Amino acid sequence: MQIERSEVILLIIIALYALGVAVVNPAFLSIETVFDLVRTSSRDIILVMGLLLIMLSGGIDISFMSMALVGSYCATVIMMRYEFSSVAVLITLACCFGLIMGLFNALLVSWLKLPPFIITLGTMNLFHGLMATLAGTRTYGAGILPPSFNEFGSGYLLEIEGEYGVIGLSVSIIPVALVIVLTWFIIYKTMLGRGIVAIGNSEEAALRLGFRPLWLRLFAYGYIGVLAGLAGSLYICQVNAVYPDKMIGEELMVVAGAVIGGTSISGGKGKIFGAILGIVIIYLLKSTLIFLGLSASWNNLFVGIILVLSLSFTAYQEKMRNQRHLLFKVESR
Amino acid sequence: MQEQDSKATSAPCRDLKGRPLLVEAIGITKTFGGFTALDDINLMFKGGEIHCLAGENGSGKSTLVKIISGAYTPDKGSIVINGKSYSALNPAQSMAEGIQVIYQDLALFEHMSVAENIALGRLRENDQRLINWKKVDAIAQAQLERIGVQLDLRQELREASISTKQLVAICRALAMDAKVLFMDEPTTALSGREVDRLLEVMADLKKSGLAVIFISHKLDEVFRIANVVTVFRDGRKIGDFPSGDLNARRLSYYMTGKEISYPKYQRVSTKQESFVEIHGLCKKNMYQDINLSVRPGDIMGCIGLLGSGRTELALSLFGLNPPDGGDIIINGHKTSINSPSAAMEAGIALLPEDRSTEGLFLERSVAVNATAAIIDKLCHGWFKCFDFRRERECARQDICDINIKTTSEQKLAGELSGGNQQKVVLAKWLATKPRLFIMDNPTVGIDIGSKAEIYETAQSLARRDMAVLLLSDEVEELTANCNRIAIFARGRIIEILDEKRLADPHIGSYITKVVAAGRRLDDVVSASADANMQQIATVVTVDAPLRDTKESGVCK
Numbered sequence: 001m002q003i004e005r006s007e008v009i010l011l012i013i014i015a016l017y018a019l020g021v022a023v024v025n026p027a028f029l030s031i032e033t034v035f036d037l038v039r040t041s042s043r044d045i046i047l048v049m050g051l052l053l054i055m056l057s058g059g060i061d062i063s064f065m066s067m068a069l070v071g072s073y074c075a076t077v078i079m080m081r082y083e084f085s086s087v088a089v090l091i092t093l094a095c096c097f098g099l100i101m102g103l104f105n106a107l108l109v110s111w112l113k114l115p116p117f118i119i120t121l122g123t124m125n126l127f128h129g130l131m132a133t134l135a136g137t138r139t140y141g142a143g144i145l146p147p148s149f150n151e152f153g154s155g156y157l158l159e160i161e162g163e164y165g166v167i168g169l170s171v172s173i174i175p176v177a178l179v180i181v182l183t184w185f186i187i188y189k190t191m192l193g194r195g196i197v198a199i200g201n202s203e204e205a206a207l208r209l210g211f212r213p214l215w216l217r218l219f220a221y222g223y224i225g226v227l228a229g230l231a232g233s234l235y236i237c238q239v240n241a242v243y244p245d246k247m248i249g250e251e252l253m254v255v256a257g258a259v260i261g262g263t264s265i266s267g268g269k270g271k272i273f274g275a276i277l278g279i280v281i282i283y284l285l286k287s288t289l290i291f292l293g294l295s296a297s298w299n300n301l302f303v304g305i306i307l308v309l310s311l312s313f314t315a316y317q318e319k320m321r322n323q324r325h326l327l328f329k330v331e332s333r
Numbered sequence: 334m335q336e337q338d339s340k341a342t343s344a345p346c347r348d349l350k351g352r353p354l355l356v357e358a359i360g361i362t363k364t365f366g367g368f369t370a371l372d373d374i375n376l377m378f379k380g381g382e383i384h385c386l387a388g389e390n391g392s393g394k395s396t397l398v399k400i401i402s403g404a405y406t407p408d409k410g411s412i413v414i415n416g417k418s419y420s421a422l423n424p425a426q427s428m429a430e431g432i433q434v435i436y437q438d439l440a441l442f443e444h445m446s447v448a449e450n451i452a453l454g455r456l457r458e459n460d461q462r463l464i465n466w467k468k469v470d471a472i473a474q475a476q477l478e479r480i481g482v483q484l485d486l487r488q489e490l491r492e493a494s495i496s497t498k499q500l501v502a503i504c505r506a507l508a509m510d511a512k513v514l515f516m517d518e519p520t521t522a523l524s525g526r527e528v529d530r531l532l533e534v535m536a537d538l539k540k541s542g543l544a545v546i547f548i549s550h551k552l553d554e555v556f557r558i559a560n561v562v563t564v565f566r567d568g569r570k571i572g573d574f575p576s577g578d579l580n581a582r583r584l585s586y587y588m589t590g591k592e593i594s595y596p597k598y599q600r601v602s603t604k605q606e607s608f609v610e611i612h613g614l615c616k617k618n619m620y621q622d623i624n625l626s627v628r629p630g631d632i633m634g635c636i637g638l639l640g641s642g643r644t645e646l647a648l649s650l651f652g653l654n655p656p657d658g659g660d661i662i663i664n665g666h667k668t669s670i671n672s673p674s675a676a677m678e679a680g681i682a683l684l685p686e687d688r689s690t691e692g693l694f695l696e697r698s699v700a701v702n703a704t705a706a707i708i709d710k711l712c713h714g715w716f717k718c719f720d721f722r723r724e725r726e727c728a729r730q731d732i733c734d735i736n737i738k739t740t741s742e743q744k745l746a747g748e749l750s751g752g753n754q755q756k757v758v759l760a761k762w763l764a765t766k767p768r769l770f771i772m773d774n775p776t777v778g779i780d781i782g783s784k785a786e787i788y789e790t791a792q793s794l795a796r797r798d799m800a801v802l803l804l805s806d807e808v809e810e811l812t813a814n815c816n817r818i819a820i821f822a823r824g825r826i827i828e829i830l831d832e833k834r835l836a837d838p839h840i841g842s843y844i845t846k847v848v849a850a851g852r853r854l855d856d857v858v859s860a861s862a863d864a865n866m867q868q869i870a871t872v873v874t875v876d877a878p879l880r881d882t883k884e885s886g887v888c889k
């Protein structure tokens with residue numbers, strides 16, 4: 001596995017930024033910050049793994065936050081009605097809902113042959129609307145939810161005695177690590193994963209080699225559905241409350257993370273490490289605002305700057321490559 | 334080791350009784366709607382032979398390839414592969430029988446490595462669920478060794494040159510156990526040296542027992558490498574000819590049914606002052622110290638290998654690759670051309686090499702394409718209302734003027750044949766009334782009949798005092814059409830041949846040698862042989878194609 005240049009640049013940016021924050025506020029440089037980052041970014045790292053696979057296939061899905069919300073909300077409603085209390089049931093149900101919604105996306109994308117962005121924009125609202133009409137819009141607070149949710153959401157894998165009491169590494173690192181390894185295995189070790197990368201590069205060429213795009217799409221969109229269910233469950237356990245309108249609206253930050261990490265919007269290209277770094281950088285910016293004494297509105301500015309910079313870098317590389325191959329674009333003026 | 338290899342590779346190309354592989358098409362007929370694309374074709378491809386399919390665009394050769402590869406079902410007839418008869422093949426059966434087609438677009442994966450591109454098809458065919466990267470490398474390496482080429486297995490394909498991609502496509506076909514390999518115009522995008530390498534590879538494949546079938550418009554390649562040439566015309570087979578029995582003239586006669594030859598261009602203009610003068614033009618890493626002047630009525634040929642600075646210079650003249658230093662003097666005025674619109678204002682037009690992506694809107698009508706460069710002039714009044722009627726009229730005029738064969742000016746440009754598409758691009762630029770026309774390989778992938786018409790157009794434009802810069806890789810194309818030729822190497826012009834030198838009948842081989850050597854040669858040309866001059870000059874075009882408008886229905 002070689003590390004791409006864009007990934008090295010991201011690492012350098014992260015290191016420089018962390019140093020800068022540490023100069024302003026030395027309290028930033030602590031293990032607590034790292035543990036906190038792991039916990040808060042866990043949901044989006046899981047999601048970006050699914051998104052990476054989708055983008056490798058040449059598609060895009062922006063309904064994953066909707067699937068995460070709908071999957072976990074409906075699972076909770078069922079659990080409340082039938083008085084289940086295990087987190088395992090929550091995750092299983094949410095993943096099943098996610099899978100169904102993901103497969104629905106895949107079928108629409110394959111049959112309608114419209115840009116997946118538009119299709120998933122539609123299904124994003126469709127899923128959420130169905131949930132609101134069928135399962136209700138009640139908020140389930142800490143008192144009502146099974147205590148196992150909170151135990152899982154704020155459980156620690158290992159604890160360290162810090163300056164301000166006990167700090168710990170969240171249990172959510174386990175599902176995150178499993179998802180990363182599983183995604184790596186799918187992309188690099190299975191014919192399925194290579195087929196998904198192949199259709200992202202050239203569907204026509206993949207067809208000629210005997211790949212079947214419909215099945216590959218069903219897998220990719222189903223996979224992000226399942227991951228959305230998992231990520232949604234993790235999230236409601238962490239905040240220990242189920243709202244009918246949270247998460248939706250945050251999907252574009254995850255897309256931004258994937259793109260910052262070097263995932264190509266036109267498909268066929270993207271790295272796991274890069275995508276993780278992209279999410280990490282977004283959460284790093286978010287969490288350091290407090291250390292810098294800035295308001296939350298700065299977050300968008302920073303993410304915007306990083307996104308534009310990373311896109312410019314990709315475009316510049318592309319231009320250099322084209323010049324080597326004597327392709328010139330007419331500069332508009 | 335060497336011997337073992339060749340045995341191992343030639344073995345599968347024989348059937349059980351040890352007879353060499355045979356693919357036979359018997360009485361194949363295929364119609365689309367009312368149009369007969371193939372009419373009762375009987376044909377045989379043998380292992381250990383290079384077989385060329387020749388014919389103009391639309392003559393049916395691609396249809397035949399698609400039937401054998403299983404993409405089309407024939408209406409009548411059968412295909413016999415090693416004694417097994419099929420009335421129709423599907424793509425999977427065709428592949429299982431060892432038939433592989435490398436189309437012009439190559440169908441490779443840009444973001445994957447060279448090794449994976451080679452091996453993926455084979456692994457997929459074997460229904461491997463998991464990927465073993467060592468096996469991927471081993472498969473790729475084995476194929477590369479088979480064709481005797483070294484490539485960086487780890488290289489991402491989009492970083493690779495077109496010739497490397499071509500080799501990767503061949504290796505992929507070999508990895509999928511190709512016994513019959515079809516190649517559709519494999520050399521179109523390659524430069525001279527790369528073509529040599531590819532032809533060597535094809536010869537090696539032949540020796541190892543494969544049947545190699547290639548489709549090419551480049552007659553010199555056909556003669557260099559093919560054992561058998563099958564000529565198609567209008568969906569019929571004209572015949573199978575041993576390539577030794579053919580020469581360029583006879584082959585083009587069989588292909589077109591007409592005696593076609595290219596008239597030698599003679600400059601008639603009396604104007605001696607240059608239209609464009611280039612002094613000491615340079616661009617870092619591309620070309621240095623270029624001095625060139627082109628007069629009205631000149632057809633200046635430019636030849637040179639890839640990276641010689643030839644294409645780079647042409648793009649600079651059209652404002653796409655602004656130079657670092659030096660002067661461009663147009664009509665006596667120093668002009669800076671830093672955008673295509675500045676170039677158009679200066680009276681310069683460029684016919685790009687890749688007409689489908691850079692020259693045409695394939696999804697738009699002929700009329701839209703033909704008037705695209707003068708769209709400003711078709712808009713009137715305060716509100717810039719677009720004059721659709723004049724667009725149509727202009728297009729009809731073009732269709733007649735340069736003989737575009739189309740049923741209507743509303744037909745989509747993408748539906749025309751290559752030669753007619755090129756004529757539409759020509760028409761588009763001629764509408765701007767350019768004074769210098771840069772033509773970058775105008776006849777790539779174009780059949781002989783249309784080629785002659787494009788030459789005729791270029792020459793008649795030059796006779797009417799247009800300056801033409803003709804970039805080409807084909808020496809014959811240049812010697813027939815140019816009154817001066819500049820030879821490029823390593824970013825410089827190493828020699829400019831004038832009319833006197835071009836009159837030498839051996840100048841063609843001299844140019845080839847200079848281009849290959851990349852330096853001036855002194856001893857090759859014999860200045861004598863005036864008698865032979867006639868050989869190049871005795872050429873007549875049949876039917877004066879510019880005035881022949883009978884076939885285009887619009888003009889009636």
